[in-house]
Amino acid sequence: MMIPSARQKMTRYLLLLLVAIAFGAALYKVAHHPGAALFQMPANSAGEAQSGSARPEFHTDFASTQQNISTHAASLVELGDGRIRAFWFAGSHEGAPDVVIRTAVFDPVKNTWSPERSIVNRVDTERALLRYVKKIGNPVAQRAPDGKLWLYYVTVSLGGWGGSSITAVTSTDDGTTWSSPRRLITSPFINISTLIKGTPFLYSDGTMGLPEYHEFIGKFGELLRIDNSGRIIAKQRLSDGKSTLQPVVLITSPQRALVLMRRSGNSPSRVISTATDDAGQHWSKTMPTALDNPDAAISGVVLPDGRMLVVLNNIEDGRAALSLVVSADGGVSWKTVYQLEEQRGQPTDPVHFGQISAELAKATDAGITDASAYGKSAQRNKCVAQHCDFEFSYPYLIQARNGDFDLVYTWNRSFIKHVRFNRAWLDQRMEKSKNAELH
């Protein structure tokens, strides 16, 4: 038998010392890891949420103004002073290297949008991340309890959208200036395939919940829990397989939430749901809901009385119709309370499409002086050869602290349309649709 030399013995005990230091440090880190937390109810749910006005109010306009450009994937966040900041991406076409994240602020008192501006682009992102970045996409924002604004957006270095990762920037002045970008590491396979669309939420300890989804090989929803320094502290899987994307978390109590997901692939054309009654420790088996879904994004909020308000393309095919639906039984059955857009069956040749789009733009905002320019932008983005498709998609709905609702969505891939309504208008619509057919 070989007798170990003094050097070998020394090496062996140095190795043991390394193990002791490494695991001592690791166990210290684990001991200081935040524990499980309940969901925090949205600020509008404390019962005090009163609409800014008792008179029904419904207002539409465009948040974006750039013409002849591809515009998509808007999101909203309420600022500290009650104004609403919108984010979206725009460029020569989706996935182009010139795509930038743009923002504008809506003033609810004046009912006007500030001029839009670019805040994030691909080149600055890759320089800051010290990583090659091919394209950027979907932005989603969250205001943390400390007032810091977090903007998460998708970046791709490799392949298509399936190769996405999440990058974050922060602002301590509600979006006037932004920090340098930083990368979130969310996947073990060269950090690819994490995308975002759904509205973030808060946990009771102030940590942030970010719904995300994976679409490389499989397509499924997930949740990230992020602390106030941007560290990921937990990740959960909401579904598996190849058929669910873009989870939207509807919190009904500190323990209970319903998640609605866009269906994808060959599954039935229905919104897919999963639920938890232990603040996300466990999620139920996914099941199709009564809502149609043509493989398109959805958005929603929970009203203070527990009813769920959702915006979606409640159709099996295409994105030419957009509906506002409500459920009073936790998502089992739904009623359409308002048809936000309905252009199914309209002529699809470029001339008529352009004319109808121009009329729709004028109807959205009576202050538009040259509606034909909106028609031309829509033709640029939605017409191929002699066929055009109306598209009203990627809704993003929030309820402000005063109870008013703000909704943005992609309008023919050309503009971001904004709809603002109050609780009185919603109550009126609910009353009118009392006898509407259930989904």
Add this chain to the structure above:
Amino acid sequence: MPNFTDLTGLAGVASATAASMLLLPGIGKLSRPRRALLLGAVFVLMLMPFGAMPPAAYVRGMTGDLSITTLVLLCCAMLRPWCDDVALRDKRRLALLGLIALTSIAFYPMALGVGTYDPYQLGYGNLPFVVALLLIVLAAWLRGYALITLCIALGTLAWAVGWYESDNLWDYLIDPFAAIYALAAIMISAVRMLLKLRGRPH
């Protein structure tokens, strides 16, 4: 000014690129000092900013940050001409590769969506996972598997001090490149062993 974690990530990629130079034909014929000079030069060049970013940043965009295990294996390859390589060539190295191969076969399919359970979530500060790793590393140390002990201990320490951007312990222990290398090495070893057995007189 780059973040600390960007520097560590870029340095890892630059080290890997330098180590890959050892695969070039004719490198083995170079004297040790010349080989060291070549590896050092490639490492520095990968970190020199040409235009907007250093070349390592383009590679990092594609590969992400390399696990500590990959870096330890690369270090072994780079230091082989200077070190006593017995420890790197014997069955203990194969044991590390076997462990990586087995782990990756179970881990990656589940982490990429096969089934409802995601083992990657264990990497965000899960106590039972860290304790299980400690038991594995102690067993490896007792049995004299130095490379396994070194990779797990260094990876765990790097995670604990926040060496990389990732907050997930798995990213320090394993990456797809280590997995592919380990699977290939295990398969080659298995084939060699079979051929050896078949060549043996009955």
